[in-house]
Amino acid sequence: MSYFIELLRSIWNKIKKFFVKVLNFVNNIINFFRNPQRLNKLKQNKNILAISIKDRLENGKYNIVNCLYNKEDDELVDMETDTLGYEAERLDAETEKQFRNADMIVLN
Numbered sequence: 001m002s003y004f005i006e007l008l009r010s011i012w013n014k015i016k017k018f019f020v021k022v023l024n025f026v027n028n029i030i031n032f033f034r035n036p037q038r039l040n041k042l043k044q045n046k047n048i049l050a051i052s053i054k055d056r057l058e059n060g061k062y063n064i065v066n067c068l069y070n071k072e073d074d075e076l077v078d079m080e081t082d083t084l085g086y087e088a089e090r091l092d093a094e095t096e097k098q099f100r101n102a103d104m105i106v107l108n
Contacts, residue, residue, distance in 0.1 A: 004104040008053045008065045011076070015065065015085045023064055023088035025095040032066040033107055038082055042108060047072040050107040054091075054099050062088045 020028065033039070033050045042048055048070050055063045064086045068077035076083055091099070098105055 002103045004051070004053045005055050007076075008055050008063060011065070011079065011083065012063060012085060015079065015083045017085040017087060019087045021089050023062065023086055023091050023095055025092055025098060028064070028086055029066055029095065029098075030107070032084055038068060041068060041077060041082070045070070048077055051104055052099075052107065053104045055103070060089075062086075062091060064088060 018028075023029075029052050033042075038050070042050060048068050051067060051069045053065045053067070057063060065083060066085075067079070067083040069075075070077050
């Protein structure tokens with residue numbers, strides 16, 4: 001199991017979540033990181049990455065977490081305000097394309 005899947009599972013019960021039928025790449029992932037406060041954090045500190053983590057569950061659904069990750073400190077940034085989870089029945093074509101077979105993507 002990858003480090004980022006373990007990270008997702010360790011924070012899943014502590015974060016705000018939404019339940020969606022189909023996770024949309026632009027609406028649910030890109031727009032999260034377009035928030036002005038998050039963009040400012042990314043611009044001010046080059047060690048902070050915008051990441052999205054995907055975990056395919058045994059029931060076929062997905063857990064997705066969008067978050068800011070400080071690669072120097074090896075921790076999430078402001079988990080209460082800058083981390084958001086989605087439980088989705090399926091992913092749209094663009095999300096599938098972006099993740100391919102990866103557990104995590106970097107959006108910087």
